[in-house]
Amino acid sequence: MKYPLRCIAMLAVKASLFSSLFLLGVSPAAAAESDSSRPNVVMIAIDDLNDWVEPLAGHPDVKTPAMARLAKRGVTFSNAHCQAPLCNPSRTSIMTGLRPTSTGIYGLTPWFRDLPKFKSRTTLLQHFHNHGYQTFIGGKIYHNVYGRNQSHPQECDVWGPASSIGVKPPQKLIPPTPNGNHKLMDWGTFPHRDEDKGDWHVASWAVNEIESMQDEKPFFLAAGFFLPHVPCYATQKWFDLYPEDTLTMPPMPAGDRSDTPRSSWYLHWELPEPRTDWLEANDQLRPLVRAYLASISFVDSQVGRILDALEKSPYADNTIVVLWSDHGYHLGEKAISGKNSLWARSTRVPLLFAGPGIPADVQCDQPAELLDLYPTLAALAGLPEPEDVEGISLKPQLVDPSTPRERPAVSSHNKGNHSVCDTRWRYIRYLDGGEELYDHESDPNEFDNLIAPGKDRAPYADVIDRLRRWLPKQERALAKGSSQRILQQRANGIFWENKKIDPSQAPH
Numbered sequence: 001m002k003y004p005l006r007c008i009a010m011l012a013v014k015a016s017l018f019s020s021l022f023l024l025g026v027s028p029a030a031a032a033e034s035d036s037s038r039p040n041v042v043m044i045a046i047d048d049l050n051d052w053v054e055p056l057a058g059h060p061d062v063k064t065p066a067m068a069r070l071a072k073r074g075v076t077f078s079n080a081h082c083q084a085p086l087c088n089p090s091r092t093s094i095m096t097g098l099r100p101t102s103t104g105i106y107g108l109t110p111w112f113r114d115l116p117k118f119k120s121r122t123t124l125l126q127h128f129h130n131h132g133y134q135t136f137i138g139g140k141i142y143h144n145v146y147g148r149n150q151s152h153p154q155e156c157d158v159w160g161p162a163s164s165i166g167v168k169p170p171q172k173l174i175p176p177t178p179n180g181n182h183k184l185m186d187w188g189t190f191p192h193r194d195e196d197k198g199d200w201h202v203a204s205w206a207v208n209e210i211e212s213m214q215d216e217k218p219f220f221l222a223a224g225f226f227l228p229h230v231p232c233y234a235t236q237k238w239f240d241l242y243p244e245d246t247l248t249m250p251p252m253p254a255g256d257r258s259d260t261p262r263s264s265w266y267l268h269w270e271l272p273e274p275r276t277d278w279l280e281a282n283d284q285l286r287p288l289v290r291a292y293l294a295s296i297s298f299v300d301s302q303v304g305r306i307l308d309a310l311e312k313s314p315y316a317d318n319t320i321v322v323l324w325s326d327h328g329y330h331l332g333e334k335a336i337s338g339k340n341s342l343w344a345r346s347t348r349v350p351l352l353f354a355g356p357g358i359p360a361d362v363q364c365d366q367p368a369e370l371l372d373l374y375p376t377l378a379a380l381a382g383l384p385e386p387e388d389v390e391g392i393s394l395k396p397q398l399v400d401p402s403t404p405r406e407r408p409a410v411s412s413h414n415k416g417n418h419s420v421c422d423t424r425w426r427y428i429r430y431l432d433g434g435e436e437l438y439d440h441e442s443d444p445n446e447f448d449n450l451i452a453p454g455k456d457r458a459p460y461a462d463v464i465d466r467l468r469r470w471l472p473k474q475e476r477a478l479a480k481g482s483s484q485r486i487l488q489q490r491a492n493g494i495f496w497e498n499k500k501i502d503p504s505q506a507p508h
């Protein structure tokens, strides 16, 4: 690797500064300016949580008092989107600061450190560690158990409990589901206690760490909750918040997919998550919506336990709290359940910040990407700008939420499929050239594809041109070891999970 002369000169100055400090008996860590005055960070991640939270008003019935309380203390980004509508690629993007199109990670595998190019990548928590922070991860931050039991490089200083469902019913509560009756495809209530759930243990761990924190260093504590990811099991008290007979169902007009390209189906050609027609035929659509809402309220109560502990602690006034979900979730809209789509239901996520210097109880409608978390948290903590991250700090919007952002939010699901979302429009382009355009001003639910075949696209030519400019210019091929939810265009056709798609067949 070649460094420009100016960089070499700077490195030389840094090296001599370090050796002088050692000569003076000052360790570099102690020399790092006023570590003790740096804010702490509590990062709360939630799995598969769409915009059904009070601050985003995505569902009229939802009860999330803890998230509402956090929103009152800070800034809610109302137009925040994941970079990939799936756990592993979304979380990889957040933690590495790189888009899926830059890593080639679109599927549930691989772990990015198994790729030589990213083996030594400095992640968000490592960046903080390198600047004097003590770092903690409990529950689901990375997908699966990625990064645990790994000594080099260490992802964090302290590992908390791994993510888990906790207690489960003796057998599935719903009828066998298509595509293999996957064990995670289940929902409902059964006799158990909140204290026996995996997320309870994650919250207890976070509370305990906050209560017993040593003051020597600032801390970055990341706690990741599993619910409302399926299986949506919650105790009866959370179901009681949503009586079945008065439950509001999300709008899902019949035939909504008639104006989306055939290739929109390729993104979720075969999933363990049941389609809406199966849910309806088996009387499971309403129970799924109810169980999802119950799970959201339970997980919100665990967010509340962490916020309570923080507010009672000595760190209440000097801690940045950030809450996000890795992507959204369909509950029957557009004929599917699950994620793996480029519509708002899959890409729109809660993103909330509170803490020192952040204004209270305001909403920012500018487009934001989860990719922005890395540079934003670094900026808020006064750490140096991390090298080659692709996000843009949201600090200007946290200081003044009306500050415009030029860059729209881009979400990708496998190479060639992207959506671009600004303050008004969503443009989608699929790997075979299929397109959609939605006007959120008149159509927030994205029912009407304005550029479906047969419609006049001329009135939208400028909008399309402007949004298309943000489509990724260079896309890395599927990373070695990719599997599950992967879609590939090859010379002889389009392949879903390495099986050739026959476009004339119904999706499974």
Ligand SMILES: [Ca+2]
Residues within 6 Å of the ligand: 047, 048, 086, 087, 229, 326, 327
């Ligand atoms: Ca997820």
Ligand SMILES: [Ca+2]
Residues within 6 Å of the ligand: 255, 256, 257, 258, 259, 260, 446, 447, 448, 449
């Ligand atoms: Ca439609």
